[in-house]
Every structure is written in structure tokens, then in C-alpha cells.
Amino acid sequence: MAEHPAYPVGLRLSGRHVVVLGGGQVAQRRLPALIAAGADIVLVSPEATPSVEAMAEAGEITWQQRSYTEGDLAEAWYALIATNDPGANAQASAEAERHRVWCVRSDDADRATAWTPATGHSEGVTVAVLTTEARGRDPRHTAAIRDAVVAGLRDGTLVAPHHRTRTPGVALVGGGPGDPDLITVRGRRLLAEADVVIADRLGPRDLLAELPPHVEVIDAAKIPYGRYMAQEAINNALIEHAKQGKSVVRLKGGDPFVFGRGMEEVRALAEAGIPCTVVPGISSSISVPGAAGIPVTHRGVAHEFTVVSGHVAPDDERSLVDWPSLARLTGTLVILMGVDKIGKIAETLVAHGRSPKTPVALVQEGTTAAQRRVDATLATVADAVRDEDVRPPAVIVIGEVVRVGPGPAA
Structure with a gap:
């Protein structure tokens, strides 16, 4: 098997029987994703970490507090073998092979029939990075690639164009207290995807310099006791651009609802039938x-x-x-x-x-x-x-x- 690359595939495990052998740190890291996938999980282990035990107490998994025995994998669709007993791991792996159960082994990836990729998520997309060859596998390298891709998608430095028609609307984004690094991940991504940005003076101005040339930036210029754009004019600008089919971001300092008049804008958009997404910000x-x-x-x-x-x-x-x-x-x-x-x-x-x-x-x-x-x-x-x-x-x-x-x- 080592001569051929792994075949990447996404498993749909919702409602399907999954067996996890071992309740240590490996299981603690892997179980949340299996739970999120909706799998029917049975954990077989004499002991478990406090976090894994809490999952069992919450009813997220079924914990059979014992060691592995022959037959535990007979009805499984997928198995994670992660005990600290090499003999039990080998025996369970052989059982999985006989029953044609895809099996991940934490102690010996070369003898497993499946590998777990380094995964990350960004707005409905799962990024999975997998080393294609067993020899020379470097989990830290694949994790670093995963992190770089996910970070790029989240902060907008890696922009993948949408080929489906986007629903026009407005995102009311709290930009945080001023440091551009303190905007939320979601806020930065929406800013990177915007066609129009209507920005306050107190929004993180450095982020505006990163926008592509085609993005129209409107300065609301809400300077205390100075020049300003009336709130009604701001509301009208949001509505006008959204009705033109554009993706609009209203970039505000801090949090939109902490002395930010955000609800006035939400109400105006609702009355005009414009969908609005509110992205909270870190309040100053x-x-x-x-x-x-x-x-x-x-x-x-x-x-x-x-x-x-x-x-x-x-x-x-x-x-x-x-x-x-x-x-x-x-x-x-x-x-x-x-x-x-x-x-x-x-x-x-x-x-x-x-x-x-x-x-x-x-x-x-x-x-x-x-x-x-x-x-x-x-x-x-x-x-x-x-x-x-x-x-x-x-x-x-x-x-x-x-x-x-x-x-x-x-």
C-alpha cells in the first residue's frame, strides 16, 4: 500500500456506527469532529480523560468502560484505534480488515486503512490536507499548510471567487477598537468579499488600504462636532447599494450595538427588505x-x-x-x-x-x-x-x- 497515494474522500457518518478504542488524548482531539458529523459513537476504553468523560456524561458518546474485545468492530462503518496497548491495536486493526471497516491507527499509520487529514473550517468550507505517501509523513507540515489556507480564507488574503449568485445584502461589521488585528475573523472575511464599504472614522482604517481597487469605499466621516454624514444618508446609501445587487459592508468601530447606532441601520434595512448580517466586534x-x-x-x-x-x-x-x-x-x-x-x-x-x-x-x-x-x-x-x-x-x-x-x- 505504501507505493500508492491515499485516495481522499469525505465520509458521511451521520447516524452511522463508529467505534473509538482508547479514551486518551488522541480520542479527546478526534471525538469532537465525529460528534459534529452526527456519528453514533461507541467508546471502548477502561479509562478516559476528564474531557472525554464529560462527552459521555453529556450523552454525546456511549462509553463502554472496558478493554477491547474481538467483535467490537463487527458492525462499525469507521473505527479509530488509539489505545496504549500495541497488541490490542494490532488485533483490532486485523478485525477491521476482515470486516472491511475503514480504520485509523494512532500508533502505526502505515498499517492503517485510513488516515485522518489535518482539517480546518471557514464559512461552510472544510479544508483537509493529507500527505499522499506513507513514507516521510510529516503531520506538522500538513497542519501548517492547513493553518495557512484556513487563515487566508478567514482574513481575506486568500480569496476564492464565488461562482454561484450571491444574495445581495449588508453586513454590519464591528471593526474592534482600532488595531486591525482585532477585527473578528468573520468580519475580515466579509470585508475582503465586499463590493462597497461604508466606514466610520473609528473603524480600523488600515484594513481599508488592503481592499482591492474595485471596492468602493464611502467615508461616513462621523467626526464628533465636525463634518458628518447624517444617519439617514448612511441608511439610504446602504439600501441603495444593496438594491443594486452589491455586497455591502458597514464597517463600524468597536461593536455595532455599543453606542454605535447599529440597530437604527438594522431597522432601516429591514423596512426596505434588505437582508442584514450582524457581526459583533470587540468593544473598546x-x-x-x-x-x-x-x-x-x-x-x-x-x-x-x-x-x-x-x-x-x-x-x-x-x-x-x-x-x-x-x-x-x-x-x-x-x-x-x-x-x-x-x-x-x-x-x-x-x-x-x-x-x-x-x-x-x-x-x-x-x-x-x-x-x-x-x-x-x-x-x-x-x-x-x-x-x-x-x-x-x-x-x-x-x-x-x-x-x-x-x-x-x-
């Missing part, structure tokens, strides 16, 4: 403090954190925030879009019970190369913003967690 409310060395919660320090929009002052009649209640909380307070209102916010919190010595950190341009951190207290934060010329976008963290980490870089 937790990622930016983390990047600056500040945990929003910490054992013995803060058991909760609250995220608040600071785009209107506490004494503004438009404010929906219960500032007196926030002042009484002992956990972490994270404020977005509040740089120019932080003086008034700090005064209000102190007036309602927060100590003026409460530590405050302002993290500007978080997760990007321009990130910087300014530390202060509620009593001094207004002066710190002015003296240090802190500008948006900046995330403000208020609470004792500010002192937990190593502090700002020297």
Missing part, C-alpha cells in the same frame, strides 16, 4: 482598558463594571443616565465619548458620594500605535485633560482597578 469599553493594563474587574477590587455614554453632560436634559446611582456603585465605571464632559461628570460623581481621590485613567487611541494613558483622580481629571491635551477617541476608566495593574509606561 473592555479592550482599550485591557490594552492599557487595566482590568475592568478584579478579584477583591471590583465585581461589576458599568459602561456609560458621556456624550451629553449629567445636567443636560437629554441625558438618560442615573448619575447619582452610578456614584453609589463600588465597581468600575467606563465612560465612552466623554472627554470634553469629564469635568462635569467628575463633579457630579463626587457630589453624589464618590471620593474625589478615586483613580481615573484616560486611554487615548487605545490599541493603536498612538495609544497613550493619562492617570488622574476625580478631583484632578479635568485639569489633566486640559494639561495633557487628551483628545477623542479616548476611553475613561474610573475606579480602584486603575491601580491594580503596573500603571502607565514611564
Whole structure:
């Protein structure tokens, strides 16, 4: 058999009897894929790892807690032999051969009738990489090829054109806090497949430079207190391009639904009959403090954190925030879009019970190369913003967690 290459094929195991011999690390790695394939799995092993045992307790597999005996493979369609007993492995492999059961052996691939490829998944596609010759098999090499292909499909660097007609629509993509590497895998793939991208200023701009020349990029330019594209105009642009049969990505900073007006766009698209996919993003409310060395919660320090929009002052009649209640909380307070209102916010919190010595950190341009951190207290934060010329976008963290980490870089 070693003179001929393996024949690649996909097995449809749903509802079919599969036997796994051995409950160790090999079974622990292979069982999830067999479970996902819908196989009727019987595990034969005296012992199992905690993870494999949990699969049995959950009813995902049937565990016969004993050693292999002749006849275990008689009714199987597929078998995985992975015990630590070479004699039992050889005996089971011989039984599989007699019953014409395709059999994988973890201890001796050359004597197996089937090999397990290195597999990965990307949006409905399974990538399987298989060494075609028994001699010189290098599992690490095949796994590296698998990883490279899957990574390319996921991040859009390896683009396979769709030959079936795509359903036009809009993907509402959260781009994360700013670092282009922090967009989700799915978000990056959809961005790579887009015909039109409508981007916010706070979206990861570096990703736009990677787009092919044919992609139309529309700058929503939602600059605070500056030039902006009205929300209605954004909604209309999304609808117009989608109705032209184009794949549209609305690229937003952070997460679309965290002070991002994402639901307004979803509603407008629904009313126009345009299908919309929402791709969550990493919110700056937790990622930016983390990047600056500040945990929003910490054992013995803060058991909760609250995220608040600071785009209107506490004494503004438009404010929906219960500032007196926030002042009484002992956990972490994270404020977005509040740089120019932080003086008034700090005064209000102190007036309602927060100590003026409460530590405050302002993290500007978080997760990007321009990130910087300014530390202060509620009593001094207004002066710190002015003296240090802190500008948006900046995330403000208020609470004792500010002192937990190593502090700002020297």
C-alpha cells in the first residue's frame, strides 16, 4: 500500500456506527469532529480523560468502560484505534480488515486503512490536507499548510471567487477598537468579499488600504462636532447599494450595538427588505482598558463594571443616565465619548458620594500605535485633560482597578 497515494474522500457518518478504542488524548482531539458529523459513537476504553468523560456524561458518546474485545468492530462503518496497548491495536486493526471497516491507527499509520487529514473550517468550507505517501509523513507540515489556507480564507488574503449568485445584502461589521488585528475573523472575511464599504472614522482604517481597487469605499466621516454624514444618508446609501445587487459592508468601530447606532441601520434595512448580517466586534469599553493594563474587574477590587455614554453632560436634559446611582456603585465605571464632559461628570460623581481621590485613567487611541494613558483622580481629571491635551477617541476608566495593574509606561 505504501507505493500508492491515499485516495481522499469525505465520509458521511451521520447516524452511522463508529467505534473509538482508547479514551486518551488522541480520542479527546478526534471525538469532537465525529460528534459534529452526527456519528453514533461507541467508546471502548477502561479509562478516559476528564474531557472525554464529560462527552459521555453529556450523552454525546456511549462509553463502554472496558478493554477491547474481538467483535467490537463487527458492525462499525469507521473505527479509530488509539489505545496504549500495541497488541490490542494490532488485533483490532486485523478485525477491521476482515470486516472491511475503514480504520485509523494512532500508533502505526502505515498499517492503517485510513488516515485522518489535518482539517480546518471557514464559512461552510472544510479544508483537509493529507500527505499522499506513507513514507516521510510529516503531520506538522500538513497542519501548517492547513493553518495557512484556513487563515487566508478567514482574513481575506486568500480569496476564492464565488461562482454561484450571491444574495445581495449588508453586513454590519464591528471593526474592534482600532488595531486591525482585532477585527473578528468573520468580519475580515466579509470585508475582503465586499463590493462597497461604508466606514466610520473609528473603524480600523488600515484594513481599508488592503481592499482591492474595485471596492468602493464611502467615508461616513462621523467626526464628533465636525463634518458628518447624517444617519439617514448612511441608511439610504446602504439600501441603495444593496438594491443594486452589491455586497455591502458597514464597517463600524468597536461593536455595532455599543453606542454605535447599529440597530437604527438594522431597522432601516429591514423596512426596505434588505437582508442584514450582524457581526459583533470587540468593544473598546473592555479592550482599550485591557490594552492599557487595566482590568475592568478584579478579584477583591471590583465585581461589576458599568459602561456609560458621556456624550451629553449629567445636567443636560437629554441625558438618560442615573448619575447619582452610578456614584453609589463600588465597581468600575467606563465612560465612552466623554472627554470634553469629564469635568462635569467628575463633579457630579463626587457630589453624589464618590471620593474625589478615586483613580481615573484616560486611554487615548487605545490599541493603536498612538495609544497613550493619562492617570488622574476625580478631583484632578479635568485639569489633566486640559494639561495633557487628551483628545477623542479616548476611553475613561474610573475606579480602584486603575491601580491594580503596573500603571502607565514611564
